[in-house]
Amino acid sequence: MADTLHLAADPVELTAALVDVPSVSGDEAHLADLVERALTGQTPLEVTRSGNAVLARTNLGRPSRVVLAGHLDTVPINDNLPSRLENGILHGCGAVDMKGGDAVMLHLAATVLEPRHDLTFVFYDCEEVEAVRNGLGRIERDLPEWLKADLAIVCEPSNGxxxxxxxxxxxxxxxxxxxxxxxxxxxxxxxxxxxxxxPLRRLEAYEPRQVDIDGCLYREGLQAVKVGGGVAGNVVPDEAVLTVNHRFAPDRTPAQAEQHLREVFEGYDVTVTDMSPGALPGLGAPITGELVAAAGGTPVAKLGWTDVARFAALGMPAVNYGPGDPLLAHTQQENVPVQQIRDCADVLRRFLS
Incomplete structure (x- = not known):
């Protein structure tokens, strides 16, 4: 296990070093200590700490600011440590979600010395558990000025x-x-x-929307995820509960999504138990266009929820961009092509420099 992180080294080596430091949600302190010590000792950035989150930023007086964010925690280890490198593929717990992205951020913090935007790096804790423990929420309450920017890049795995x-x-x-x-x-x-x-028949007949926003196609979904009821083996039950999950395109507000569900299940008792708003793509902003140009590809819709929504709620465009296949996140087989780590670092360096 590394006792020092070498930020200017190959980001692939840095990814392996991060993977080899266990940091299951709630147990990020050691990794946060290493990150804090490396940023303080190897970069000129202003560095601060919030619990097991580490934040660093430039103060160069640039006309715009970009925040790059990544969580330090992983899901529980599943016989997939230490890391191993085989045939250009790095394996290990958190390699995909999301220590490859963290390594890219740390590498850029140490090597992009004259950025054309001021930069803020946010390495936070407890993303993989219930939302109330998410370190970004604490940072937003205690250090809100550290999250102000013109663009947020969450370096979650997005296959580059x-x-x-x-x-x-x-x-x-x-x-x-x-x-x-x-x-x-x-x-x-x-x-x-x-x-x-x-209600189950209504779900079976339901045809979800497909919505094009800024050229990105969002596919909505409505799925039964749990059924509960029953009293005893010889009793006709007097209550049953069907739990339904709705994934809605970001052109709907939470209030509009709730109204839609009440219309779908008209005549039934409906209770909202959990909600997180979406985030519009924000590709029309000039600074986002510059990132798209640097990446050289066609942006796609994020078919899921990530912390970009937290940044979008603060009034800035936000995107996901990082190495690794998100379909491998949380699996025992987590692995990331090393070239994808380097390519992501190169794209972001090109955009920031």
Missing amino acids: VIEAGCQGTMRIEVRTKGVRAHTARGWMGVNAIHAIGE
């Missing part, structure tokens, strides 16, 4: 392609009521589980 904005997500419970009775005299009761059939 710019993923613009993100979908919103909402979970609801559709509740049905009945009347209890002994199953031997079932006709005297009303079965609440049977009543779930109609």
Whole structure:
């Protein structure tokens, strides 16, 4: 395990060093210490600490500022440490989500010495667990000035392609009521589980929207994710709950998404249990266009929710851009092509320099 991070080294070597420091959510302190010490000792940046988050920034008086953000934590280790390099592929817990992106950020912090934008680097904690523990929320409350910028780049894995904005997500419970009775005299009761059939039929017939925003195609979704109910093996149940997850395009506000779901399940008791707004792609902003040009590819919609939504809510365009296939995140087989790490670093250096 590394006791020093060499930020100016090959970002692939830096990725391996980060992977080899376990940092499961809630246990990021050692890695945060290493990152803080490296940024303080190897860069001219202003550095501060918030819990197990480390923040660093330039103060060069540039007319614009870019914030680059990445989380230090990983999901629990699954017999996939230490890292190993085989045939140009780096394997290990967090290699994809998202220590490859963190390594790119750290490397840029040490090597882009004359950026044309002022830069803020945010390495935060507890992204992989419940939202109330997410370090960005604490930073927004305690150090809000550190999150102000003209563009946010969240270096989550995106296969080296710019993923613009993100979908919103909402979970609801559709509740049905009945009347209890002994199953031997079932006709005297009303079965609440049977009543779930109609909401399920509506879901089966549902045709989700596909929405083009700034050339990015967002595919909405509506899926049953849980069914609950039942009292005993000989009792007609008097209550049942269907949990539904809605992924909605960022042209809908949370209020509009909720209204849509109430229309879909009209006549039923609907309760919103969880919600996170989406983020518009913001590709019309000139500074975002410069990043797209540097990347040299066609941006795509982010079909999921990421912390870009937190930055978009602060009034700036935000994108996902980092090495690694997001489909491998959280799997035992996490791995990232080393060339993709280097390519992402080169693209961002070109954009920032």
